[in-house]
Amino acid sequence: MATTFAEAAQSVEHAARLEHVSKSFAGPGGQQLVLDDISLDVAPGEFVTLLGASGCGKSTLLNLVAGLDRPSAGSITTDGRPALMFQEHALFPWLTAGKNIELALKLRGVPKGERRERAEELLSLVRLGGAYGKRVHELSGGMRQRVAMARALAQESNLLLMDEPFAALDAITRDVLHDELTRIWQETGVSVLFVTHNVREAVRLAQRVVLLSSRPGRVAREWTVDIPQPRRIEDAPVAELSLEITEVLRGEIRRHGRH
Ligand SMILES: Nc1ncnc2c1ncn2[C@@H]1O[C@H](COP(=O)(O)OP(=O)(O)O)[C@@H](O)[C@H]1O
Numbered sequence: 001m002a003t004t005f006a007e008a009a010q011s012v013e014h015a016a017r018l019e020h021v022s023k024s025f026a027g028p029g030g031q032q033l034v035l036d037d038i039s040l041d042v043a044p045g046e047f048v049t050l051l052g053a054s055g056c057g058k059s060t061l062l063n064l065v066a067g068l069d070r071p072s073a074g075s076i077t078t079d080g081r082p083a084l085m086f087q088e089h090a091l092f093p094w095l096t097a098g099k100n101i102e103l104a105l106k107l108r109g110v111p112k113g114e115r116r117e118r119a120e121e122l123l124s125l126v127r128l129g130g131a132y133g134k135r136v137h138e139l140s141g142g143m144r145q146r147v148a149m150a151r152a153l154a155q156e157s158n159l160l161l162m163d164e165p166f167a168a169l170d171a172i173t174r175d176v177l178h179d180e181l182t183r184i185w186q187e188t189g190v191s192v193l194f195v196t197h198n199v200r201e202a203v204r205l206a207q208r209v210v211l212l213s214s215r216p217g218r219v220a221r222e223w224t225v226d227i228p229q230p231r232r233i234e235d236a237p238v239a240e241l242s243l244e245i246t247e248v249l250r251g252e253i254r255r256h257g258r259h
């Protein structure tokens, strides 16, 4: 799988390209502009985090990239159909971990005879070898998110969209999953667009942090993170850059005053 992803990734210029994307919703007081003129590229194999206060339009943006909704203006292109992972695992509770993954494989057209082995491989990739027959309620929150990650990877997309996937987990579990995600990203070469409101998480994971302002959401600033991986959330350079970004984020929030 690693080579498939890497080769596919090298053959195109962008995993995702957003050009002057705006999005409005009809509200009680007329049209509400949520995203305003967002231009953003994700390079093949790149890990980008999209950071912003709650309500600034991160999920709206990710849903547009996923093709679940259309922009009011501007254009979005992606290298194939992206895979999407949410804060809630969205696994089918009546299926085992293995069968949840096999369903994704089935939808992708993987022949029946190959699905079981592939599902086991994906479970090993997220270090859940042995969990094939487990039902969702038997798994911890962290394990569920691992299965959800395996299911997203089963789609073999060039672009993985993650909407605060670890936000509901305790700090220790989240730390472990940061390590796992970094390893999986490095092993597969998949491009990742990861949404979070957590500054340290954004810096811990990304090669590039893009900060969205609120009301409307605009690209306020971006930072290249050249701290070597694997990083720890408590590493001094991670903490330093997080502090700098937090200051800018605070300024953004103060300017909009509604938080
Ligand atoms: N389908 C919708 N209809 C109307 N308003 C929406 C819809 N989806 C999102 N919004 C509004 O867009 C804003 C951004 O929401 P969202 O993208 O969920 O923010 P975030 O993910 O950054 O917390 C919010 O004010 C929300 O109420």
Ligand SMILES: [Mg+2]
Pocket (backbone or CB within 6 Å): 058, 059, 060, 163
């Ligand atoms: Mg959201």
